[in-house]
Amino acid sequence: MNEYLSDPEEAKDYLPRYKYIYALVAFTFVIFIMRLWYLQVFQGEELRLFSEKNRFKIKKIQAPRGMVIDREGKILVDNFPGFEVSITPQYATELEKTAHIISPILGLPTEKIIHQVKVEKKKNGPFRPVVIKNNLNRDEVARLDRLRINNPGLDISMTIQRSYLLKENGAQLFGYVGEISKDELPKYNKNLRPDEQFSQGDIVGKNGLEVVYDKDLRGSSGQDFIQVDARGREITSLSVPEFIGEVSLTREPIPGRTLMLTIDKDIQEAAQASFVAKERIGGAVALNPKNGEILAWVNGPSFDPTEFSKGISSKMWTELINHPFKPLRNKVIQDHFPPGSTFKAIVALAALEEKEVTKSSTVFCPGFYKFGRRIYHCHQKRGHGYVNVVQALEQSCDVFFYKMGLALGIDRIAKYARSFGFGKRTGIHMVNEVPGLVPTEEWKQKTFGEPWQPGENLSNAIGQGFFLTTALQLAQAFTSFANAGPVFQPHFVKKVLDIDGKVIQDIKEELKFDTVTGQNTEVKVSKQNMDIIREGLWMVGNGPSGTAKWHKVANTPIAGKTGTVQLFTLSADQVFADCKSRPIKQRHHGWFVAYAPADNPEIVVSVLAEHACSGSGGAAPIARDIIEAYMKKYHPEKFVAAAPKIIPNKETPDNGNAD
């Protein structure tokens, strides 16, 4: 280091500079002390009074959540005002007395009120009001209001309650809302700008559309600059100190946006009514094949999401969680099962395309098929005789498809399955969708470490092996049959509107894939072969031996395919014979996927009927009801002329061994 650095003579160079530092320090000292004197001595009295008698606080004003309306503007989800009574622990100096007085009015035991206040105080701090009861009636409000003066900390406030007008109907679709808890806050605020941050107690979507479109529905909260007294109660008219002046710190909340769904309330209600009347477990979806708009979406059993807005009781929550048939599940996309015989449409098309069969070639079905040392049964014990591809679909002949499966092999079938959208999520804007599964030889080797067995080609060809699919995936695949090719992205939301009804976002149909032109698909199928399958599907609903011929709608040909998911491997004799006599949890699931009118389809319906024994008996009647509701609404003329012939559902054979 240079020697001169250590030279004190050098450091003396700076001596004349220190006067500037002294000046700066002195200046700061004088100015700050004057300011402190001004605030603390000159204005001190006024500010002291102000801080003791009343205080300023920012009160958050929750923005009303956006409404949800159906395609015609009918309200599905709305907000209703309600009153709630709360106790703020910090100000509740006579908690026991207060609890004792309000106990008979609310019909709650005194100890329970005290306990609740103490528990929440520990959890959320003394300044957060503890809600004792919500949904107060007018009488309760009037009686409690009088008690407020002598019971510090007791308060009545207005709340906005999210209300689901369809009650149990569509609960899994709409979802529900709830308060953000203290523990959830960091997660919610992680990626938000400072001015968008949530605070404890804010209402957010927790499931279904409420969570998917939370950003649109939520709006942004406003705030009010209020004065409160020493007990935390709001004061309206008190003079504002001079130094605050004419400050207006109020900001109006911006209400959430309205979601206009593609759902048709009438069809939604018909679907739900059908589900409830038949006490079905499962899910159903109806969509418009021409644009992918979902018209109805129901799941059974269900629950009333409004209970969550009220603050669901732990008893009810436990019941929902432990219910054997899982009411909270969005079964349309969250439950996947083997497609059963509905999958035969895909295998038939694959066989035609791969030239393993022609339209006219036939297969003899004696009622079973012997492969290796095992006998594979057809569901029809006596057999179907000679069947061609159309008849095989109509009667759902298993033997025909055993042979196709063997001829094609799993990898060729998988290619067609994937092209129709199986094995991956449909991409619908909804939480908890499962992808399903399309098996291949490679997949089996990877997953089980075992090679693919030739025998597995047989069971997978009738949709009973490793394949897994959801009701929505089936609806999507059958849209391709309905339209002879194109499939549009399934979606719920038609428009997003602001509070004045101005359209913020207009969601148009979006072509997802087309199996006939080969757009976005692995394989391209010919129009001729597609039409052969469509003919087969038509025969299912209209042919003399069709598996769904009992379920008709006046003047409306329905095409589709039934399917049954065997939960257990059974011997030939017990396959269907005693399904209904088994405990419900051991009964088969039924599928039915259909489109109507078959010549120019306007609606595709996919129904999953869990533990309903069969597709034709369990799922098809619901699909029929939904299609009928649709036709009655949009084509009432078809029901005027040809009313006489009513096909009662009772004729449905109970053994349901049609597929």
Added chain:
Amino acid sequence: MEMQIEERGFLKKLDFNLIFVILALNIIGLINLFSATHDPETVGINRLFTMQMVWFSGGWILFFLVTLIDYKVFLKMAYPLYVINVIFLIVVDLIGNIAYGAQRWLDLGFFKYQPSETMKLVIALVLAKVLAEKSPISGLGLKELAMPVFLTLIPFGLTVSQPDLGTAMMIASVAGSMLLFVGIRKTILISLIITGILIIPLAWNFGLKEYQKNRVLTFIDPNRDPQGAGYNSIQSKIAVGSGKFFGKGFRNGTQSQLDFLPERHTDFIYSVLSEEHGFVGSFTVFTLFIILLLIGIKIASQARDKYGALLVVGCLSIIFWHMFVNIGMVIGMLPIVGIPLPIMSYGGSGMLTTFVCLGIISSVSARRYIF
């Protein structure tokens, strides 16, 4: 000379005035923090208070360690420390870009290290070195200015882009104070001021984020901002003023105890003090800071070389500007900026940096030249 000082013994070398002032601030700070963090609901001592005990114990250990070290060691370490710190700033910037939003620290597990915090100190070290080697009596010319300005602009830019405007302004203030102390040629100084006046509107339009602009505008006109800043400013003024002459008493500050004050244990710690101990309390603490600064200036003027003098001036400017901006904000004379009050505010990074600063001052003092 070196030997002479060593012979006088370590205890004798210490500047006890300096230590007493720091200790006084430290004790008042802890009492005050106890009140600010105390939760009337719980009987035990708040975790933040316990942590602060850990920080200030660590701070004092650092203080004595740094005092023992001859400050010339920092001369050798200035550039390596500078490079390492800039690298950390770049790392934080990159992480901040990946994870949305502002990230100012690196998680070291036990401790969240904030590189911009240590950068204030490192810039003082490196500028002291550069300026001690080259500073004509006539004042700094363009040639001499180039290097220090360049060295300042790199960390300044990185900190601005985090974005942490408050700390960036601190880095610039420390550097600016040191340059002005050494002296800049009049012609250059005047042209710099003019350029500054021209650049400010540009920086305003393109450099600042919306919320940063809001803070400045809110300071000028509190009616503007219905959201955070205006509210904080008003609440802080109420807290300070309502303390009157003698204060409301320990743990009796209604503004601070009842959650009206935001960030009361960090940026608004001085308003807790002012509310509970009134003019007497706020005057005492402020005066202790002024005495600390005066002791520091005296140490600088007695330094045995230019480097020592500049080091002390740099460290003092860090403490001064923090105090100036923080107290100015609390008493409603400056906009709301997230700058803590040295020694008093809660916080590990700040506490440790402050004590290293004080240690350096003490180290220069221990090796001062007795005239």
